[in-house]
Amino acid sequence: MKARLLAVALLAALALAGAMVYGLNHLDEAAPTQSAAATSPAMVERGAYLARAGNCMGCHTQRGGAPYAGGRALPTPFGDVFAPNLTPDPATGLGQWTSNDFWAALHNGRSKDGRLLTPAFPYTNYALVTREDADALFAYLQSLPAVAQANRAHELRFPYNTQPAMAVWRALYFRPAVFKPDAGRSAEWNRGAYLTQGLGHCNACHAPRNSLGATPAATDFSGGMLAPLAWYAPSLHDPAEAGVADWPAQDLRQWLKTGSSASSSALGPMGEVILGSTQYLNETDLAAMATYLQSLPQHAAAKSTQRRPEPALRELGKALYADHCARCHGEQGEGVKAAYPALAGSRSVQMQNPANLLRIIQRGGFAPATAGNPRPYGMPPFAGILSDTEQAALASFVRNAWGNQAADVRPLDVLQLKTQRVN
Incomplete structure (x- = not known):
């Protein structure tokens, strides 16, 4: 909390300087001059594939809404950001944009009107995308049905909702650079x-x-x-x-x-x-x-101080496991191949941070229904059945049964996870 308050104070102090040094319409990178190649069906098809690779629809489609029409809330520690409309509607989408405008958004994090985009749009990664791929993406988005859906204003707290704050953030953390292959790699x-x-x-x-x-x-x-x-x-x-x-x-x-x-x-x-x-x-x-x-280089993360075990909590968890979990995951946590994952020896179960285990207990476990696994087995949620203490007990038991070794989970851990959650 102190660090966050300090960050707010720092941003507020630097905002004016950011506005003067990086002016809201000042381009700190050279404006792109290359124009897109003529659009072809092959280019649109390639753009559709790249849009899948970037999972663009995942953020730019709200539940039940038209694909790529925006509106989905993206929660951040600084407030909610709402994904914009990417369809070619001229009033609310990208209908008035050019391929250069789109390239500037991906590569430089700037909108058509020069505004600095919030880094919730991960232009720090998208800056690595080549111009050819950016043009293909744009060609695909322009081929979509136009959807008239006004963009919703972000709900960020001050000073994170100001352009000077964005300018300061960019000065500290962003330098656009297209991906450069490593000559020493395949x-x-x-x-x-x-x-x-x-x-x-x-x-x-x-x-x-x-x-x-x-x-x-x-x-x-x-x-x-x-x-x-x-x-x-x-x-x-x-x-x-x-x-x-x-x-x-x-x-x-x-x-x-x-x-x-x-x-x-x-x-x-x-x-x-x-x-x-x-x-x-x-x-x-x-x-x-x-x-x-x-x-990727492999190295173990630093471990926090081990907590003192709580035998009573684990005993409660053992009884809860027998009642709610053993039928699917096995009495010894062995699971069922291609159906229910084994808990014995599971990395997910034993991670130092127990958040994912608790979330699965609370919300259930549902693997994606893909073409290669169209009917995955699922696990029901237990948030409405188990109390905070019981969730902590169950997690503590599976983290320390059948040879597993991990710190116990306390009821306070469950409560803290619930209080930080937005959705």
């Missing part, structure tokens, strides 16, 4: 890096954020708390969290394609990514992403 590795760091914007979730919401770098995947959603995006560098360096490559490709592998199912926000994005990637790109992800 073409497959570079393709995977391009997709993961750029359009896939994977570290927008899988990286820690500072008090102003900035991530360290597009190559940092050391894990981050999605505070408004109360989910934790685990570290891809940590073998004990979500590192995949030792996975069989085929298993990783299958997981990205179907949301399920022999040892893991994708749940929560990652399930949404697979549902709307990676299941549609071709085998070449899936292999490239797998190659890149498996090359």
Whole structure:
């Protein structure tokens, strides 16, 4: 809380300087001059594929709304951001935009009128996208049916809702740069890096954020708390969290394609990514992403001080597990192959941060229904059945049964997770 107040004070103090130095209409990067190639059906088709790779529809479509027409609320620690209309409606969408305008948004984080866009739109990643891919994306968006749906104003707190604050943030944390292949790596590795760091914007979730919401770098995947959603995006560098360096490559490709592998199912926000994005990637790109992800440096995260075990809490959890969980997950947490994941030895269960385990207990576990796994098994929610103490007890038991070893979860942990959650 102190850090956040300090950040507000800093932004307020720098806002005037930001406005003077970076003026609201001052372009700190050269304006793009390259024009798009003539639009063709192949270009539109390519753009549609790239839009899937970036999961653009996931943010720019509200539940029950027209595709890409915007309106979905994106909760942040600074207030809600509402995704804009990307359809070619001339009044409320991109109908009056040019390919240069779209490139400026992706590469420079600026709207058609010169406004600085909020970094909730991950232009820190999208800046890596090539001009050719940006033009293809724009061609696809222009081919969509126009939907007249006015954009909703963001609901950010002061000073985060000001253009000077955006200018300061950019001065501190943003430098546009198109992806540059690593000459020492294979073409497959570079393709995977391009997709993961750029359009896939994977570290927008899988990286820690500072008090102003900035991530360290597009190559940092050391894990981050999605505070408004109360989910934790685990570290891809940590073998004990979500590192995949030792996975069989085929298993990783299958997981990205179907949301399920022999040892893991994708749940929560990652399930949404697979549902709307990676299941549609071709085998070449899936292999490239797998190659890149498996090359990430592996190192264990620092461990916090171990809590003193609470035997009474675990005993309560043992009884709750027998009543509510053993029928599917097995008396020894062994699970059922291709149906119910094993809890014994599970990384997700034993992660230092228990947020995801608690969220699954509360909301249930539902893998994405993909073409490769059209009828996944699911787990019902228990938030309306188990109290905070019972949720903590159940989590503590499964984190320490059948050879698992992790810190107990306290009722206060459950309460804190509930209070930070937006939806």
